[in-house]
Amino acid sequence: MILVKRFFKALVRRKPIEEDAESKSRLVRCLNTFDLTALGVGSTLGLGVYVLAGHVAYKQAGPAVIISFFIAAIASVFAGLCYAEFGARVPKAGSAYIYSYTTVGEFMAFIIGWNLILEYAIGTASVARGYSGYVDALIDNKIAHFFNETLPLPIPGTAGYFDGFAFTLTMVLAVMLAFGVKESTGFTAIFTVVNLYAVFFVIIAGAFRSSLDNWEIPASQVPPGFGKGGFFPYGFQGVMKGAATCFYGFVGFDAIASTGEEAKNPQRSIPLSITISLFLILLAYLGVAGVSTLMAPYWLQGSNAPLTDIFTMHHGWVGSTYIITFGAITSLSTALLGSLFPLPRVLFAMASDGLIPSVFKSTAGAKKTPIFSTIMSGLFAGITAALFSTDELTDMMSIGTLLAYTLVALSVLILRYRCDDPVDSNPAHEKDGNEDNESVNNNTADDDQLVVVSQKPSLMSLLLNLEGFKVPNESTTEVSATIILVISFLCLILDGCLTFLYDEIVAGSIYSLSAIAIIFTFIIILMILLNRQPQTSIPNQTRLVPLLPALPIVSALFNFYLMYNLSKRTWFRFLVWMGFGLSTYFMFSMRNSKGYLKQSYKETEDEESEETNQPVIPVARNEDIHNNHFNNL
Known part of the structure; x- marks a missing residue:
């Protein structure tokens, strides 16, 4: 029975939020608001802005894709506000892992952390594979032909060949991150600016060739299988399905929350950069979606490069191809960096808490970069990118993100309604901080006749x-x-x-x-x-989630709905990964975490104290009233 109690106590033991968390960081605080905003935009505004809008318009929402993006943006803002509040209150590396550890408990924190490892690794691998495919398409598929001949991989479930380009690209990025976070975010900032320039070029140039007739196409002119025309060709259900797809276009801003120990002023810069990045991303998606559906009918936007096709094939702007292609390359570069950037931070945080081997928390150099975690992250993501195709990788990207968003939203509620010091729960002391317990004070004079009634x-x-x-x-x-x-x-x-x-x-x-x-x-x-x-x-500057408790609950409700719509294959792979993770927790993490070591030390002290304090000396009744402060008789 004692072992069972210890087991359940281990599952819910929480990590205290240190008041001086900002000053105890082992990482260098070198990132300002601009760096974090560039990281958020670069992590999120990847190839999706060049492909996602066209694909959603083509098969799900039609011109109403702009409404789908707006709905998805609202859900992302809900999650972003929750991340921003936790980023301000818990300025530590580890993102949703740390947030769940401080509120829900160690076991759920491990699940979230383990899940984030998979999410970031697959996110990096899928972008690297997409990068390889995009470059390969520009040079007549020479990369695929070369590796098919030199490194074939005739194993079912794999891509058919070992993509050395994707592997090399990921490892080069990992080395860049290991060299220094400030330098890597500077690279991200430059490429993000270039990417935004290409996006605004598409919006401004496309506006001159736009026509409202493409939003009002009658049903008689629509090819079979493409809805009923007009602004809502697929109806309301199509708009909501499109919103579910568009939601994944906003995934990536949580990379900002993983920089809690490297931001110069996390209480200010993390919430501000999350807000600015989401606003810029929304403007980009709405602009591209609106212009693309105004320039050409929605059923012509199902190719792998819809923007390029619209500008060249439908409007004859061949020169625009170079700008759009260069923007796509830079967006892939920043998305690749943004996907890999948080992974070493999650490994560093989990290793610091003893949930995974301590070698993952080792830092090197004057810049204190978590070098081992960074290199191992690149190796894991690089091998995954080299072995599997983009379609197989992207199936697993969503479930971890949605679960993390849900946990963060619920953690905001738990933390807002949790007492900071649950030891003293006497209602007489808690109704008002200025009230005194007069009944106790008036009765302490008579030690023998005192009777305390607790209702x-x-x-x-x-x-x-x-x-x-x-x-x-x-x-x-x-x-x-x-x-x-x-x-x-x-x-x-x-x-x-x-x-x-x-x-x-x-x-x-x-x-x-x-x-x-x-x-x-x-x-x-x-x-x-x-x-x-x-x-x-809590201070107003950290109270960033409005409309409590409605907003976090709505966020969780929306995320649960999207999780239900994931494929069975995705759930099966997720359960396999989590089975491996649970084995790791119960065999290693549970008895090596700092929380367990502190708990064991405290229990040992209590046992020794009980042995040394025998026999027990009787104590007068009135001494039980004053918080059990005993006097030696």
Whole structure:
């Protein structure tokens, strides 16, 4: 029984948020707001801006792709605000891993960290493979022909050959990151500016050849299989499916949150750079999506290079190909750097906490770069890029990001409603910081006659906070955590119903609609009860998530829905990876983490204290009133 209790205690042990976290960093603080903004834009605004808008318009949303991007941007802003608040409150390297460690517990933090390793590695590999394919297309597929002849790989499930170009490209980038973070972010800033120049060229030049007629094409002129024409050729469902796809075009800004120990002023620069980067990315996507659908009918934008085809084939601007191609190359370069940049930071944070071998936290040189983590990250991502095709890699990119976004959103709620010091949960001390417990003070005169009556508040009183607590205590923290857990479970059920009962809902099934209404009503009621609970007092500059508790819950609800729409193959690969991770945690991490070592040391001290303090000396009753401060008799 003792072993079982220790096991569950290990799963929920949390890492305290250090007040002087900013001053104890082992990494050099050298990044300003401009560096972080360039990193966020470069990580997110990759090849998707040149391909994604055309593909979503072609098969999902038509001209309404701009609405799809706007909806996806709203969901990304929700996640961005949650990341920004945690980045300001927890200025440490590790991104969502650290956030979950300080709120949910060690076990969930390991799951998120392990998941982020996969996400960043596959993100880097997929961009490297896409980079290789794009360059290969410009030189008549000479790269593929060369490696097919020299390094064939006739293994099912692989790309058919070992892509040495993608591997070399990834390793060169890893060496660049190991050389110094400031130099690598300077490279990102230059290429991001070039990429934005190409994007704005497309928007401005394309505006002169735009026509509103392409948003008002009648159904009689639309080829079979391409909807009903007009602005919404695929209807509302097409817009929402397009939003789910467009959401992945905003993935990457969380790389900013991983720089908590390298930002000069993380409380200011991390939230500001996340906001600016998301705004610039939204403008780029809306501009490109709007111009491309105004320049040519949406059913002509399904190629691998839709922007190039629109400018050359439909408008005869051959010279624009060079600008667009150069912009695509620079965007791939920055996206590659942005994908690999956070991975060594996550490994560094996990190694610092003892969850993976300590060699991953080693730094080198005056710039204190996590060199071993960086090189191993490049090696892992490079081999993955060389072995698998882009389609196989991109299947696994989304699930880790969505899970991390969801955990961060829920962690904001947990942290806002959690008491900082759960030791003293006496309501008399917690209703108001200025009130004194007069009943205790008036009765301490009579040591022999004193009787303390402790009445536990009822469940209804706790749920509605009828005691009027102004700050969180142990009881309100437990109530809030329980409500958040139940809301998360109901969000999973609601999204499952919306996904698997969609046809019945559209058909007007009374049973399906009633189930949706009942679950939604319960979620609203629980949100009202959660809003009644006291929140922890934090500085205004770190209180960045508005509309609590609604906004994080809406963010989690949207992310759960997107996760339900991932393929079975993606879930299977994810479960295999997590099976390997769980084995690592229970066999190594659980008994080597700093939290376990501190817990074991404390338990040993308690046992020794119990042995040395025998026999127990009786203590007068009145001494139990004053916080158990004993006097030696």
